[in-house]
Amino acid sequence: MSSKVYTTESGDVVYAMVAEFETPADLYHAAEKVRDAGYAKWDVHTPFPIHGMEDAMGVKRTILPMVIGVVGLSCAGLGFLMQWWMSGVDYPLMTQGKPFATWQAFVPITFELGILFSAFTAIIGMLFFNRLPQWYHPLLKKDRFLRVSDDRFMICIEAGDANFDPDRTRALLEGAGGKHIDLVEE
Amino acid sequence: MSSIHPDQVTAQQLAGLSRLPDRGTPAPGTGDGSLIDDPSVRSPLVLNERTFKEVTDIVCGYAENKPGKWWLPALMISGSIAGLGGLAILYLVITGIGTWGLNNQVDWAWDITNFVFWIGIGHAGTLISAILCLLKQKWRTAVNRSAEAMTIFAVICAATFPGIHIGRQWMAWFLPPLPNANNIWPNFKSPLLWDVFAISTYGTVSALFWFMGMIPDLATLRDRADMRLRASKTGPIVAPFIPIRVDAIRAYVYGFLSLGWRFSSRHWHRYEAAYLVLAGISTPLVLSVHSIVSFDFATSILPGWHTTIFPPYFVAGAIFGGFAMVLLLLIPARELFPNMKDFITLKHMENMAKIILVTGSMVGFAYSMEFFIAWYSGNEYEAHVFKFNRALPTWMSDKGAPYWWAYWAMIFCNVVSPQVFWMRKFRTSPAAIFAVSFLVTIGMWFERFVIIVTSLHRAFLPGEWGMFFPTAVDITTFIASCGVFLTLFLIFLKFLPVFAIAELKAVMPQASPHHHHDGHGGGHGQGHGHGPGGADHAKGGHH
Numbered sequence: 119m120s121s122k123v124y125t126t127e128s129g130d131v132v133y134a135m136v137a138e139f140e141t142p143a144d145l146y147h148a149a150e151k152v153r154d155a156g157y158a159k160w161d162v163h164t165p166f167p168i169h170g171m172e173d174a175m176g177v178k179r180t181i182l183p184m185v186i187g188v189v190g191l192s193c194a195g196l197g198f199l200m201q202w203w204m205s206g207v208d209y210p211l212m213t214q215g216k217p218f219a220t221w222q223a224f225v226p227i228t229f230e231l232g233i234l235f236s237a238f239t240a241i242i243g244m245l246f247f248n249r250l251p252q253w254y255h256p257l258l259k260k261d262r263f264l265r266v267s268d269d270r271f272m273i274c275i276e277a278g279d280a281n282f283d284p285d286r287t288r289a290l291l292e293g294a295g296g297k298h299i300d301l302v303e304e
Numbered sequence: 305m306s307s308i309h310p311d312q313v314t315a316q317q318l319a320g321l322s323r324l325p326d327r328g329t330p331a332p333g334t335g336d337g338s339l340i341d342d343p344s345v346r347s348p349l350v351l352n353e354r355t356f357k358e359v360t361d362i363v364c365g366y367a368e369n370k371p372g373k374w375w376l377p378a379l380m381i382s383g384s385i386a387g388l389g390g391l392a393i394l395y396l397v398i399t400g401i402g403t404w405g406l407n408n409q410v411d412w413a414w415d416i417t418n419f420v421f422w423i424g425i426g427h428a429g430t431l432i433s434a435i436l437c438l439l440k441q442k443w444r445t446a447v448n449r450s451a452e453a454m455t456i457f458a459v460i461c462a463a464t465f466p467g468i469h470i471g472r473q474w475m476a477w478f479l480p481p482l483p484n485a486n487n488i489w490p491n492f493k494s495p496l497l498w499d500v501f502a503i504s505t506y507g508t509v510s511a512l513f514w515f516m517g518m519i520p521d522l523a524t525l526r527d528r529a530d531m532r533l534r535a536s537k538t539g540p541i542v543a544p545f546i547p548i549r550v551d552a553i554r555a556y557v558y559g560f561l562s563l564g565w566r567f568s569s570r571h572w573h574r575y576e577a578a579y580l581v582l583a584g585i586s587t588p589l590v591l592s593v594h595s596i597v598s599f600d601f602a603t604s605i606l607p608g609w610h611t612t613i614f615p616p617y618f619v620a621g622a623i624f625g626g627f628a629m630v631l632l633l634l635i636p637a638r639e640l641f642p643n644m645k646d647f648i649t650l651k652h653m654e655n656m657a658k659i660i661l662v663t664g665s666m667v668g669f670a671y672s673m674e675f676f677i678a679w680y681s682g683n684e685y686e687a688h689v690f691k692f693n694r695a696l697p698t699w700m701s702d703k704g705a706p707y708w709w710a711y712w713a714m715i716f717c718n719v720v721s722p723q724v725f726w727m728r729k730f731r732t733s734p735a736a737i738f739a740v741s742f743l744v745t746i747g748m749w750f751e752r753f754v755i756i757v758t759s760l761h762r763a764f765l766p767g768e769w770g771m772f773f774p775t776a777v778d779i780t781t782f783i784a785s786c787g788v789f790l791t792l793f794l795i796f797l798k799f800l801p802v803f804a805i806a807e808l809k810a811v812m813p814q815a816s817p818h819h820h821h822d823g824h825g826g827g828h829g830q831g832h833g834h835g836p837g838g839a840d841h842a843k844g845g846h847h
Contacts, residue, residue, distance in 0.1 A: 141814070141819070142814070142815055142816065142817045142819065143816075143817050143818065143819060145817070146817035149569075161568045161569060161570055162568070162569040163566060163567045163568055163569065164567055164569060164572070165356060165360075165520075165524075165567060165805075165806060165809055166520075166572075166806040166807065166809040166810040166815060167569070167572035167573075167575070167576050167806070167810060168569070168572075168810075168815070168817055169810075169815075169816060169817065170817060171569045171572070171573075171817070172569075172573050174817075175569060175570075177569070177570060177573055180573060180574045180577050182574050182577045182578055182581070183577055183580075183581050186578075186581050190585070200481065201492040204481060204489035204490075204492065205489060205491070205492045205493070208489065209487060209488055209489055211488070211489070211491055211493075213491050213493050213494070214493060216493055220493060223492060223493040224492055226495075226498040226501070226502065226592070226596055226599075227492060227497070227498055227501045229588075229592060230498075230501040230502050230505040230589075230592065230596075231501065231505070233505055233509060233585050233586075233588070233589045233592075234504075234505040234508060234509065236581070236585050237508070237509040237512050237513070237582060237585060237586075238512070240512075240516075240578040240581045240582050240585075241512050241515075241516050241578060241582075243574075243578065244516070244574050244575055244577075244578035245563065247574050248568075248570070248571045248574055248575070250563045250564055250565065250571070251563035251564050252563075252564040253559065253560070253563070253564045254564070255564060255566055257566055258530075258564075258566060261531065261534055263566075264527035264528075264530055264531050265527075265531075266527075266566075266567045267360075267520070267523055267524040267526075267527040267528075267567055268356065268357055268360045268524065268527070268528075269355065269356035269357045269360065
């Protein structure tokens with residue numbers, strides 16, 4: 119199903135429909151309803167992460183920790199190889215009467231490098247999978263949306279979703295207890 | 305059906321620096337309402353039944369309103385002291401390391417003492433942000449942001465000292481493994497190089513962790529500035545001759561730093577995963593950093609340094625000293641900023657006092673174990689160091705230790721003074737905690753001085769024995785590092801979210817999606833009914 123382009127009365131392209139909820143509990147149940155209605159391109163905006171919201175939304179577990187693990191271990195391995203090559207191969211350095219390539223002495227730096235690159239991967243990976251930084255977003259133009267960063271809870275269903283229909287979507291959000299339902303222009 | 309109109313509510317100005325009203329009176333015997341003896345009742349983490357909006361207003365207010373009258377003078381004084389450090393370092397660089405009191409025998413003294421002192425202080429921040437996160441200690445949310453900030457500022461102070469003590473500071477780039485003119489790589493078997501990697505990793509990871517935690521709160525500051533800009537055409541401007549609105553600058557700077565965060569739950573999901581991983585990797589990191597710092601000493605053959613107890617002993621000491629510094633900063637802040645006592649309750653104080661007591665006793669155990677091993681090992685050099693270089697006062701014996709006063713100052717400050725926290729009266733009294741924290745901070749500086757200088761000043765050959773006396777440059781550089789630390793912290797208090805706003809809200813009882821289901825209200829503490837937020841939930845949940 120190809121998605122249809124909707125416009126407002128003034129001719130602006132509609133990006134999404136938003137609805138406000140008073141409390142985390144209302145929002146949680148509403149999210150379950152939107153999930154069960156089969157929407158895919160939608161999101162819940164909350165001032166803080168709400169416990170269990172992934173399940174209410176049907177979000178799959180992120181692969182980020184796996185990515186961090188793979189990159190972190192690889193970088194630790196590369197860090198070990200670097201030390202081994204530098205002190206054992208490229209310019210063998212005899213110090214403290216120890217062999218050129220002593221793996222025991224390389225453990226601390228191997229460990230630290232693994233941690234360092236895991237941390238970079240964690241934050242860069244988080245931003246990458248979240249498509250951030252993205253300084254412009256249609257939602258940020260909405261005055262009411264800005265209060266999400268304070269104490270509001272919002273559901274946003276994108277017009278690009280295959281199931282989106284101005285009337286049915288509005289009815290769904292109203293039925294779930296949404297207030298201040300409105301359209302967001304691109 | 306309703307539609308979104310430009311919102312008048314967003315035009316609300318903040319109440320200024322005045323205190324928000326208190327709600328209810330705490331039950332008798334619970335201090336400010338957080339000291340609850342019943343183990344089945346959780347202490348409230350936010351007092352006065354604050355709503356989400358009030359939390360946002362209070363914390364953002366610190367960054368948005370004019371600070372108290374004390375702030376600017378404090379910043380000017382600490383900034384001037386920090387500036388003196390610049391002069392002292394300039395003099396050091398153009399003259400040489402001899403401007404410090406170092407000599408042939410004592411070639412590490414205040415420089416490395418200060419380095420270990422500052423790096424240790426940082427450890428409390430990481431313990432709070434990482435280890436307490438893994439242990440699900442929710443009270444950490446009130447102190448983690450400022451403790452992490454403190455960590456980073458302490459690491460900045462710490463990293464300065466090895467950087468300037470290398471003698472030819474312009475050769476500092478030989479420290480990382482970069483190809484250099486001699487075609488030699490650094491010595492990877494040296495603990496000093498391990499230290500380079502440990503400290504730089506620690507500083508970087510702490511800064512990343514801190515920044516990531518701040519993204520949502522910076523977005524809150526951005527949105528508030530945006531709302532004020534949209535709601536009215538006028539507002540405070542930068543200066544009479546610069547017609548740019550302060551909020552425009554805020555919206556731009558906080559907007560840039562918050563990377564377009566829009567509080568999406570799909571984003572929160574990955575954010576929380578990344579946060580947990582960062583906490584997981586920071587935990588072994590913080591343990592490794594001070595262990596590696598201790599290797600600088602422990603892998604040498606000098607009596608007094610060559611001990612296997614050093615890594616755990618250093619880590620415990622670091623956490624001990626770090627918590628003392630957290631408390632030294634937060635106790636005055638709590639008095640100076642309005643409503644801060646709603647977030648940093650007496651329970652928080654008590655928890656941190658308990659950590660000081662535990663780690664202080666661990667450090668005390670390590671001190672006594674050093675003596676036991678010095679005796680039990682039968683190593684006469686080791687025994688000599690502990691008896692004649694550290695503990696025996698000169699007034700008791702001609703052969704006594706010239707630095708005995710430093711040793712006993714350390715014992716008094718680190719081992720004796722925290723013992724008052726066995727009594728609840730002291731560990732719930734901010735004044736008593738401040739006094740002990742002050743002593744502990746002094747004691748931990750002396751600990752490093754004792755380890756470094758007393759071990760070096762009388763090594764194997766009596767003919768080489770000598771004393772260390774600090775010069776004006778030594779003293780200025782150390783005091784200036786305190787100035788740098790305080791300056792950075794004061795700037796942090798004014799311009800950044802001092803509390804993790806999103807995390808604070810998440811641990812409030814009304815944040816739970818199941819809040820209206822549970823009747824026990826354990827999160828509310830004694831003497832409190834449902835707050836306005838809680839009452840709303842009960843209504844909203846059964847529409």
